[in-house]
Amino acid sequence: MQPLIEISESLRIFKRRAGGGDWKRYPGDAREICGKIVEDCWNGRFFQTSTGHFCQFYSRDFAWCAESLIRLGHGQRVRKTLAYALERFSKHGHIRGAITPSGKPFDFPRYAIDSVPYMIHTLVILSDHSLLRQYKTILEKEIAYFFKRCIDPETGFVKNDEYFTGMRDHAYRKQVCYDIVMVGMLAHDARKLGLKHPFGQRDYVKLIKHLFWNGKWFYGDLETKAWSSEANLLPFWSGLFNDAEMFRSVVKEIKKRGLDKPFPLKYDTEPLQNRHFLASLFAPNYEGDTTWMHLGMIYLSLLAHYDTKEFKKHIALCTSLIERHGTFLEVFQPGGEPYSTWFYKADEGMLWSAILLELMMHR
Numbered sequence: 251m252q253p254l255i256e257i258s259e260s261l262r263i264f265k266r267r268a269g270g271g272d273w274k275r276y277p278g279d280a281r282e283i284c285g286k287i288v289e290d291c292w293n294g295r296f297f298q299t300s301t302g303h304f305c306q307f308y309s310r311d312f313a314w315c316a317e318s319l320i321r322l323g324h325g326q327r328v329r330k331t332l333a334y335a336l337e338r339f340s341k342h343g344h345i346r347g348a349i350t351p352s353g354k355p356f357d358f359p360r361y362a363i364d365s366v367p368y369m370i371h372t373l374v375i376l377s378d379h380s381l382l383r384q385y386k387t388i389l390e391k392e393i394a395y396f397f398k399r400c401i402d403p404e405t406g407f408v409k410n411d412e413y414f415t416g417m418r419d420h421a422y423r424k425q426v427c428y429d430i431v432m433v434g435m436l437a438h439d440a441r442k443l444g445l446k447h448p449f450g451q452r453d454y455v456k457l458i459k460h461l462f463w464n465g466k467w468f469y470g471d472l473e474t475k476a477w478s479s480e481a482n483l484l485p486f487w488s489g490l491f492n493d494a495e496m497f498r499s500v501v502k503e504i505k506k507r508g509l510d511k512p513f514p515l516k517y518d519t520e521p522l523q524n525r526h527f528l529a530s531l532f533a534p535n536y537e538g539d540t541t542w543m544h545l546g547m548i549y550l551s552l553l554a555h556y557d558t559k560e561f562k563k564h565i566a567l568c569t570s571l572i573e574r575h576g577t578f579l580e581v582f583q584p585g586g587e588p589y590s591t592w593f594y595k596a597d598e599g600m601l602w603s604a605i606l607l608e609l610m611m612h613r
Contacts, residue, residue: 273588273598274301275576280569284607287578288322291601296331297324300580301599307335307349310417313368314487314548315601316375318608329378335369336385345369345392347415363414363429366396367436371488374439382443390446393436397448401433406452408433417480418517420537425472427462427481434458435488455490463496467503479509479517483548486556497556504549512586513567514546540589541582543568547605554609568606578603 276283290301297319299308312331319328339345339355346355347362357365370389373382382389402409408429416428434454440447462468468485470478482500485491509516521538546568553561572578580597581589589596 280572284603287599287603296334300597302597309365309368313372315604316372318604360415364432367432423471515549539584
């Protein structure tokens with residue numbers, strides 16, 4: 251079933267690309283544009299990830315936006331979206347990374363190590379005890395499955411004999427910082443919600459800092475010890491780390507590498523190595539030195555807390571970008587042009603705009 255879903259989803263995305271045409275432009279300033287996109291991402295049942303070809307539910311994208319959506323007054327819609335996803339996952343047996351527009355859960359291209367952590371983290375953000383009680387059985391079952399599938403029970407670390415899908419889902423990497431951050435977040439949130447779990451009292455913050463922090467920033471993985479932006483943002487976004495000095499050191503490295511230029515944020519300054527073959531064929535450099543707006547929004551939300559000066563500079567760049575294109579685009583070429591290949595064109599009307607809107611209105 252999984253390969254058939256992947257083929258179907260790829261053809262659906264290519265069909266939209268082949269149809270040509272430009273992105274839909276929204277009138278108004280950045281606040282008005284983002285507000286209209288958020289409304290258009292609500293389809294009556296759940297928040298779609300975009301108004302374009304990602305017109306479906308994604309576990310990680312929804313988790314990134316949930317707190318901002320609630321602060322914008324969409325708490326009931328967040329609850330309905332979470333209930334929709336949990337119902338679909340319950341019916342099909344497992345929590346997955348995404349749900350097709352027709353309602354079928356799937357992972358791409360492998361088991362997504364972040365899906366269970368993000369779903370449970372969204373429950374923490376929403377703090378809805380009735381929803382927790384309703385789906386407690388499947389949540390505890392999925393935590394147990396997650397542990398068996400992904401974790402070495404002796405060390406509590408991610409297994410090293412299998413690749414897992416993460417935020418940078420076109421990459422084949424092992425001993426990945428992002429992966430163990432997701433494990434640590436899940437262990438922390440399971441304890442907070444009183445869910446049965448097999449993590450014991452392992453101190454994942456201490457483990458992550460010991461293995462990945464080099465005194466200035468977090469290694470993306472232990473094999474290459476190279477930089478990767480998600481490895482340096484998600485430890486703080488997850489709530490596992492809140493050391494202002496550590497984050498300022500990360501910001502310094504981001505600026506030194508020019509990852510925030512022409513606007514935030516790139517995964518790296520180099521093309522991605524060890525890539526998923528078909529993804530690389532159809533969308534080369536998709537997750538290389540391209541500029542990603544979901545990374546930018548996570549970065550902005552952290553800057554709002556830790557670095558006011560940098561926050562003001564980058565939010566001005568982002569609002570100008572939104573107004574230039576009249577929408578919130580997904581990904582840009584290294585030079586700042588919207589990403590486009592023969593097969594794939596950057597998606598539009600991203601739900602991530604909720605983060606920018608909330609930052610403009612409330613911070």
